[in-house]
Amino acid sequence: MSSLFSKSCLVSLILASINIEASEVKKKKRVRPPIPKEYYQPNYIKPDGLVKGAQFQDLILPVPIQAKLEVNAWGTAEVLPRDLTNGIEDEVYSYWGGNIVQSQDGVNHLFCCRWPEDYRRGHFGYQSSEVVHAVSENGPLGPYKVVDVIGPGHNPEIYQAKDGSWLIGVLEDIGTYKAPSLNGPWKPHMPTFTPLHASKNVNLRNRSYAKCDDGSVLMVIKNGTIWHSSDGVKEFKQLTGGSVYFKPNHLPAKYEDPVIWKDEVQFHLIYNDCLRREAYYMRSPDGVNWHVDPGFAYTTDFMKYENGQLEKWYKWERVKVRLDEYGRATHLNFAAIDVSKKEDKGNDKHSSKNVVLPLSVSRRISLLESTKAGYIDIKINAESGFSPNDDLDLSSVNFGSPKDVDFGKGIQHHSSRKVGVDLILTFDAKKINLSQDDFVYKILVANKNGQQEFAYCKTKLSSE
Template sequence: MNKLALLIVGASLQYTTLYAQITERERPAEWQYLIDGARFKDRFLPMPDGIQAKGIWGTDSVGNRYVDNGIESPEISFWGGNILQSSDGKYHLYVCGWPENSPKGHMFWKHSTVYHAICDNPIGPFKIQNSIGKGHNPEAFRLKDGRVVVYVIDGYYIADREDSSMWTYGKFNFDPRDRKIIEGLSNLTFARRQDGSYLMVCRGGGVWISRDGLSPYCQLTDKRIYPDVEGCFEDPVVWRDSLQYHLIVNDWLGRIAFYQRSKDGIHWVTEQGEAYVPGVSFHTDGEVEHWFKYERPKVFQDKEGRAIQMNFAVIDTVKWHDLPNDKHSSKNISIPLNKGLLLSVLNEKPITSSTAVIEVKISAEEGFDPQTEIDVRSLRFGSYTEVNFGRGCKPLKVKKSGKDLIILFKNKRNSFVADEFAPKMIGRYTNGGILYGYTRLPYIDYQPALLSARCPTFNPKKGEWVLEIQNFGLSASSPCLVEIRCNGTAQGQMEIKALKPYETVKLALKPLVSPSLSGKLTYEVAFIQKGIETETNVFGE
């Protein structure tokens, strides 16, 4: 290849590299009709004022940043990380990083060190106390017995307390339970369940459950739980509050993230609108820190489990352009979130089209008086599919209950969907700020049984199907029918008894027809309640 050709190839590669991480995704047409407060990104609040400095690294678009927000250093490129609070009120950030002058620049991330940093507040500046060990993309969580686990790709560190100087390295055990592992086991994220067990979502969108948070993690899903749209998904973050599970996943190529909710961690709804996009970091005066990439989102939660802050790994340019001893680098930033209201529905009977009035209580909290701070006329209540577009139930009148406020809403047709589990409220405070909240329904089971099967196998000697089923839910299941199918042909049904949480049963079934077990095979296990197929596990070669 001659010199001119080499120059052309080099220029082409540089152009490709510059735009390799940018693809403009077309938004659904209906999103243009979303109201303020509908999108998760509407919950981002201004970053508290801090210290600005001159002569710092970064492009002009982030030169206005507060250097005491999150954690940053001219000597270290930081990435990932989340915060835990200890009983003494201190905030502990577990973040990874590598020398800014490393020979490969940002691409030295594979040699990351996990740091423990501390601060008296969740915003920063966090200061490194010690290093935990090697690893990348950390996420810290606390076990039921109080021990702290810091996950890193391919392993974890564990210690007795947040500020320990003695961390032990270990590896999780994973049981895919005859399912294909979806896009590998990296960038894991964890949410503690009500009984102290843990739900985990892997990068590919598979859901796993561990009874103690360490091992084994058992896979329950056979396909990704992410939105059924085009996207290069990674960086999921899952958390659970006192009502439901939340999940945000990022399309890194399109630089758009999606927000999802679930009552059980297995079945998810996707709310309309962007969860976050570049530019969600802004100051009280409206000035924006335009970071090129916002990745590895993590949430910090209050005592109710509400997300009150989000931390991001941010970089000011394309990762491959961050070279040693240059003006580019990365850091971790802290952005406060609108935590939402504490709501409760007072109707005891299921809400249907015949329900005339829905009563919703808005609880008072420290620093918040719902009786004086809410613009009642602005409120809308119902399914997110209605409320996010300004529709839904409108208020009829209000009642006071101690320091709380009760809103009586006129029920409107189509304001509730049949499988609604967490109706939403959107409105305004009297000062013009956005308010929102979700509420449980008294008649919904938020700790349901979760029956899950392994792939059925056929025993030719006995001429029968063998099947193992386990309840991964937090309550006992009801007796139900189970049907086995092979390549779409029903092999027969059997009844299974009620299973306690984590209980396993093994069944044997004589087939109705002789199964053909040659060629490409697909198996299904369907759970049937009162003639309705409630769940189907699919296994394929």
């Protein structure tokens, strides 16, 4: 008996020792090394001489106040008072990620994720987040109200496939949810992802999608590589071997949160350096070859109301864009948190929400074949709420290569003429300094209210 008892005690001691060692190993794994100081050194300095409208951040407009600015709400003093009807927020849930699409009946649909605010691990309850469908019948700014819980998932983005179906890409192994309409029913769907190198593991988190003219879908993932699907449903194949991100000064950085979209003229891409809390904006003719624009897409102190009051969220992440029928970005929406993620505890005065910001929308312009040798004609289209013949201050025209226009070095028009409700500007082509990598013309021109209008068009006729 005593021998058996001794053996039993020995086994128990061994198991206890193993458990203690395993526990210590786990604890050691959770301890992250300190972030090197060079991660916080300035990685990019905005160049001197940029004119208003040159950097993407200039396009973010003051936010209309839909309801009174409320002081009795969660959050630090930097985000109070605020309009609680902007985007989506409440006391029960923390919200994150997601993008807005408008249905044909004019209703705005937000697909985002949430988790209980009182979750014991605070912000890190995102690991158990669920994807929800919320709607606003009051316009893109909100307020949005949840109408459906779709299922588990984090960092969702909705896009439309070639066949008209809708898919929501999420972070988890679920891949996507798929439905015939914005109102569901939603079912899990797993596309195939084919990397260039089959033996290499690829982190497919934080995917963003852009629908191409032929109905195919371009995708960018967290690491900045570009993928393509012929139908947006079955298979995505990797196109670029490396990241397309502009990486200034080659200092260490943590790039993430890409969002990609396409309008009538070009592809657009924004991505974020999450440690420095600043983002960059790039453009492309084909979604593969990218050019960075000077300045920032956004930093931290860019949200203000029409009355001038600032709203300073600690961190802006998961930027997304709402598009109109021409693919133009009309609004940005963000996941915004008032403190660092570690400081957001369960059942406290801190949380996160989805914030919606209006943008200055690009005007529609196009290159025409000029009847005058050595000159080019640019047509500026009239549209609802905008008359180029009545609304523009033509003395402020700044046109040409984006590299010149962004620094106020574009050219003035030679002549102008009215064609119906549209306006045609004629420019001396010999004065335009185009380089081999220029694929668009850019125009900046003030309207008669003093606000900057902007537009791009291709440098070649559409028939070419």
